[in-house]
Amino acid sequence: MTFKVGDKLPSVDLFENTPADKTHLPGYVAKAEELKSKGISEIFCISVNDPFVMAAWGKEHDATGKVRMLADPKGDFTDAVDLGVDLQILGGKRSKRYSMVVDNGTVKELNVEPDNTGLSCSLADRIKV
Structure with a gap:
């Protein structure tokens, strides 16, 4: 069946904007120089x-x-490091929220949020260098 002129729009949930409290990326942007001064x-x-x-x-x-x-x-990549999660509200396959410190290709630190999406252990200020 092809959607065509005259058809009614389907009743499907759509989403706009993002949650205001998700500060994962902004924290890393703000602390980039500090992290780099510690050897990252x-x-x-x-x-x-x-x-x-x-x-x-x-x-x-x-x-x-x-x-x-x-x-x-x-x-x-997400599958290769076994950090995938099925989040239907975000369209299906996504990545768990985590931070990782890697040195010459070897993982030295891995902090995976216990609920897959939260902001407890993976924030920029929790990185141990």
């Missing part, structure tokens, strides 16, 4: 999303030069 050479934000959304998100939060915004459009 690069800060990455990886999300199961497309590159255009990641670029816009980074621009919105003034992340350029502070946090590199990386898209994982199919969730390949």
